[in-house]
Amino acid sequence: xxxxxxxxxxxxxxxxxxxxxxxxxxxxxxxxxxxxxxxxxxxxxxxxxxxxxxxxxxxxxxxxxxxxxxxxxxxxxxxxxxxxxxxxxxxxxxxxxxxxxxxxxxxxxxxxxxxxxxxxxxxxxxxxxxxxxxxxxxxxxxxxxxxxxxxxxxxxxxxxxxxxxxxxxxxxxxxxxxxxxxxxxxxxxxxxxxxxxxxxxxxxxxxxxxxxxxxxxxxxxxxxxxxxxxxxxxxxxxxxxxxxxxxxxxxxxxxxxxxxxxxxxxxxxxxxxxxxxxxxxxxxxxx
Amino acid sequence: xxxxxxxxxxxxxxxxxxxxxxxxxxxxxxxxxxxxxxxxxxxxxxxxxxxxxxxxxxxxxxxxxxxxxxxxxxxxxxxxxxxxxxxxxxxxxxxxxxxxxxxxxxxxxxxxxxxxxxxxxxxxxxxxxxxxxxxxxxxxxxxxx
Numbered sequence: 001x002x003x004x005x006x007x008x009x010x011x012x013x014x015x016x017x018x019x020x021x022x023x024x025x026x027x028x029x030x031x032x033x034x035x036x037x038x039x040x041x042x043x044x045x046x047x048x049x050x051x052x053x054x055x056x057x058x059x060x061x062x063x064x065x066x067x068x069x070x071x072x073x074x075x076x077x078x079x080x081x082x083x084x085x086x087x088x089x090x091x092x093x094x095x096x097x098x099x100x101x102x103x104x105x106x107x108x109x110x111x112x113x114x115x116x117x118x119x120x121x122x123x124x125x126x127x128x129x130x131x132x133x134x135x136x137x138x139x140x141x142x143x144x145x146x147x148x149x150x151x152x153x154x155x156x157x158x159x160x161x162x163x164x165x166x167x168x169x170x171x172x173x174x175x176x177x178x179x180x181x182x183x184x185x186x187x188x189x190x191x192x193x194x195x196x197x198x199x200x201x202x203x204x205x206x207x208x209x210x211x212x213x214x215x216x217x218x219x220x221x222x223x224x225x226x227x228x229x230x231x232x233x234x235x236x237x238x239x240x241x242x243x244x245x246x247x248x249x250x251x252x253x254x255x256x257x258x259x260x261x262x263x264x265x266x267x268x269x270x271x272x273x274x275x276x277x278x279x280x281x282x283x284x285x286x287x
Numbered sequence: 288x289x290x291x292x293x294x295x296x297x298x299x300x301x302x303x304x305x306x307x308x309x310x311x312x313x314x315x316x317x318x319x320x321x322x323x324x325x326x327x328x329x330x331x332x333x334x335x336x337x338x339x340x341x342x343x344x345x346x347x348x349x350x351x352x353x354x355x356x357x358x359x360x361x362x363x364x365x366x367x368x369x370x371x372x373x374x375x376x377x378x379x380x381x382x383x384x385x386x387x388x389x390x391x392x393x394x395x396x397x398x399x400x401x402x403x404x405x406x407x408x409x410x411x412x413x414x415x416x417x418x419x420x421x422x423x424x425x426x427x428x429x430x431x432x
Contacts, residue, residue, distance in 0.1 A: 052359040120367040121368035123316035131320040173324035181330030191331035212415025
């Protein structure tokens with residue numbers, strides 16, 4: 001891969017260079033482990049509703065791509081087989097066994113699983129970055145822990161795409177608030193958090209319903225940092241770590257108060273970090 | 288990377304961004320995973336109402352319908368899924384049969400429900416604070432077969 005650096009340098013376009021930065025291949029090796037282990041946790045917990053969906057085929061509302069590919073409603077047995085396949089392929093991919101094949105098989109089976117968890121009415125948007133991560137990771141090819149010193153633009157593109165998906169999850173939610181409410185101040189001065197707390201709030205958070213002013217301030221703060229989220233793409237060092245910690249704390253708070261964990265997006269924040277530093281020296285040195 | 292390698296990667300990135308952007312402006316979730324990011328996007332009036340959809344079942348020998356958990360463990364589907372296709376379920380109450388069937392399969396030791404009731408609790412807000420008791424409305428009923 002390092003030999004191809006010259007080809008890119010010759011192009012010398014800063015936009016291309018930004019989209020395809022040279023990063024350590026080992027970073028992708030670590031990110032993969034995180035993503036594929038999380039995929040297993042996801043299908044067993046957060047998106048485990050696919051198996052019960054097997055009982056309610058009448059409520060199937062297939063999404064565009066599912067209609068285009070003529071994907072029928074899931075059966076209980078079908079869901080169980082799919083679950084087993086995802087777990088096997090994700091374990092292989094996390095362990096780095098047959099990396100390309102196992103990666104693409106996770107992309108296909110997990111993608112199908114997503115159509116079945118999201119295709120029954122409600123579409124959750126916390127999975128956008130994770131689905132994109134699963135699709136782009138196999139394009140990197142072989143990446144191992146010992147590749148700490150090897151850089152790759154393919155790896156750089158894959159993680160850049162995940163980073164963009166993460167920040168757009170926040171940024172476009174502001175755009176959507178604007179579109180859906182006509183006037184963004186109506187959203188910020190409205191009762192969205194009150195509404196969410198009443199419908200699904202934890203008992204300890206109920207006293208906050210007596211403080212609508214504080215909740216409105218919280219709505220304004222949310223709008224501001226969601227709108228500014230793309231800046232994280234250009235942060236470095238301490239500022240980057242600070243921003244990542246800030247978003248983690250935000251999700252921790254909404255989880256404690258509302259039970260909204262947003263974990264599939266939270267996991268993808270790892271794409272911003274120099275994960276290769278987590279690899280113990282003795283693994284990194286073996287060549 | 289080869290030129291082709293760079294071209295398809297940038298092309299795919301731009302295409303995905305265009306689809307995602309269109310998803311927002313068309314306000315559609317249909318292009319998942321590149322759909323609109325609508326969760327909690329609708330403005331709520333501080334003097335409006337807070338609606339929550341509920342599901343109840345009338346069991347044989349019981350005086351009043353019983354409120355069931357609106358989740359996959361109880362009726363095979365989450366509240367949010369039904370709320371996203373609420374008009375369709377109200378127009379086709381026979382869809383409540385599938386929830387009764389799920390309940391039966393998931394709770395083999397419990398009696399079979401006689402009637403399924405799709406309901407809504409409505410809480411009135413005044414300056415962001417709830418006033419009075421929530422109102423209970425029946426949206427659809429279905430005699431279980």
